[in-house]
Amino acid sequence: MFCRNNSQQITMMDPLNTIPQYLKKILLKSWAHTFQKIKEERFAVLYSDNHATRPNTPVNIIIGLLILKEIFGLTDEDLIGSLHFDTRFQYALRTTSFEQQPVSINTLTNFRARLYNYEKETGIDLIQQEVEEQAELIAKYLEIDNKKVRMDSFMVSSSCKKLSRIELVYSVNARFVKLLNKVTADNIPEEYKAYLESGHKNETIYRTRDIESKSKLQFLLKQAQVLHQTGSHIGEAVTETKEYQLLTRMLKEQLTEDETGKSVPKAGKEIAPDSLQNPTDPDATYRKKYDKSTGYVANVAESFNVKNSVITSYDLKPNTYSDSKFADDTISKLEEKSSEKIQVIVDGAYYEQDKAEMAASKGIELIPGELVGRKPSTDKLSYNRFSLDEDNNVVNRCPNNQQPIQAYYDEKGKHIQQNLVKSNVRTVLIETSTL
16 A cells, blocks of 8 residues: 655654764765655555555655665665665665664565556656656756757667577577476477576587587577477467567567578578567667667756756667657657747757757757767768858858858758868758757
8 A cells, every 4th residue: 555654754862863963064964965855646556555455665765765776876785785874875865763774675676666567557657757857856956947958869788788699599498498397397398408407508609610600590490499389389378478478579580481481590681670689688679879789778858057957858768769759759748848948959860850840839949969970970060160140041161261152041941052162162051950
């Protein structure tokens, strides 16, 4: 049953009342004194509404701990130790009067599982909602009016590495054989029991020479097909498991049919980027941005003024999610938050003329800061390196400090065109929205 934490008042017997005054001053000047208040009611959906059930561990303490974990880069074990032995942690969470700290490592694990299952069912990330609301409070404290926003994305590595195809197929097979060993060991084909031996993985994967890799991949995929058939014959006790579903997905993504209808391994370039990369993290995908990366892509929106800045919005998606889609999501989010004009500085991957016009109709100005490209080039000509005449929509000087032979505004194409001197009559296009 969900209950709010009403035990926030420090008692007369609180240990803080007995510490020396100079230590109190140190505590009051520390980060712990201004720790934010958590909106507990947001997380009520994670708990039963049956009043006969046991009350939950205070949600504000759990969320506060998870925030402190990220701020200080702690493991769960170090975090629990800090809660029990560091007065600043207790003071920040207002638990100094507690006879016993109410959180264990299992508390954090179980709460994260509740969050994950709720997001999987509803698509709602409660942690994201709470963090963004906290960011709004910080922005208000820093006198940031959220009228100027920078937006960018970056790759986030999955908790797994991108497995080679041989290792991927082997891992999926091994997980399924281990499942069969638990559910119905008698149904494991004799030659597949080797997957249960400790040295089998090294012998199969790490001692395979390059010239053997193709045949080894074919062999493992054939084994996967046999295992899949074995599972389907056993029935729901196996086919409803995650291990069987991953085996099914892997075979579908890794195999194709040749002209005779025989199943053969797909060529590497034929495998989709959202295919299974690692059975321990089935949501991770593959995408190339600057360097090869497996996992997710994070998008952040940072509000700023002359003195301060704070990330007020973020999102995390499989890394096949494009910057253009993130731009759509952010435009919708900003439209809901403000009725005043907002300037959003983005790179070229976010920017499209139609998108910019749609955003402008909602009071949001998209300002592209860089051109689209895989890896920044040292000689790239960014729009902000040109001197522009905003009144006449023309270029005054190029980055080489040369005046153009000719410069004019193309009303139809919505860009400025110029021919530069001493540059072999090079043509440069400048988007008008950069003015």
